[in-house]
Amino acid sequence: MTVLKQSNAFILALFFCFLTSCRDSAVPRPRGYFRIDLPARGYVAFADSLLPDRNLPVTFEYPVYGKISNEIDINPESGWFNIEFPPYKAKIYLTYREIHNDLEELTEQSYKMSVKNHIIKADAINEQIISNPDHRVYGILYNLKGNTATAVQFYVTDSTRHFLRGSLYFAAEPNSDSLAPVIDFFREDIIHLIETLKWE
Numbered sequence: 001m002t003v004l005k006q007s008n009a010f011i012l013a014l015f016f017c018f019l020t021s022c023r024d025s026a027v028p029r030p031r032g033y034f035r036i037d038l039p040a041r042g043y044v045a046f047a048d049s050l051l052p053d054r055n056l057p058v059t060f061e062y063p064v065y066g067k068i069s070n071e072i073d074i075n076p077e078s079g080w081f082n083i084e085f086p087p088y089k090a091k092i093y094l095t096y097r098e099i100h101n102d103l104e105e106l107t108e109q110s111y112k113m114s115v116k117n118h119i120i121k122a123d124a125i126n127e128q129i130i131s132n133p134d135h136r137v138y139g140i141l142y143n144l145k146g147n148t149a150t151a152v153q154f155y156v157t158d159s160t161r162h163f164l165r166g167s168l169y170f171a172a173e174p175n176s177d178s179l180a181p182v183i184d185f186f187r188e189d190i191i192h193l194i195e196t197l198k199w200e
Helices: 002-021 103-116 176-195
Strands: 043-046 058-063 067-069 080-085 090-098 124-132 137-145 150-157 162-170
Touching: 058 080, 058 176, 090 176, 103 137, 103 150, 103 162, 124 176, 137 176, 150 176, 162 176
Parallel strands: none
Antiparallel strands: 043 058, 067 080, 080 090, 090 162, 124 137, 137 150, 150 162
């Protein structure tokens, strides 16, 4: 009789073991992001004729899927213009300045806008030196990591007369994980712009 009770207790315990082991435990899944289709790369030459009121003494190649604009700027003397990418809510803001013994001030402003203004939010800020003696193009490309308002900024100059500053912004809440593929894509376009840049 005792053996029978023990075997029933064992079978009952085994039955409960099977019941509880077959359940799926809830596991939180990582957050997903929509897939972003990026365009095929292609470039077109920027010419001053695209902004006839600007008189910009600079040429470069910019993406064919970008649109040159200066819609928010009413002052032709300012040297402000943009390359817009409406499907991606992205803009490369560009500012051209002629140097008048103020190169140090211009580079300090660029440093402040690229590093000092974003150092609190940035996980890291990497600087890449730009040096193209053949075209007299020198400067720094800033790569900002983390949930910063901008991920890529740069300035280039010939050190005597010309100065061009640029920054990539998105009209979206900063999220480095979801924006990473698009940031990497447009970073390559900015590098191409710098590599093809010439002063007139």
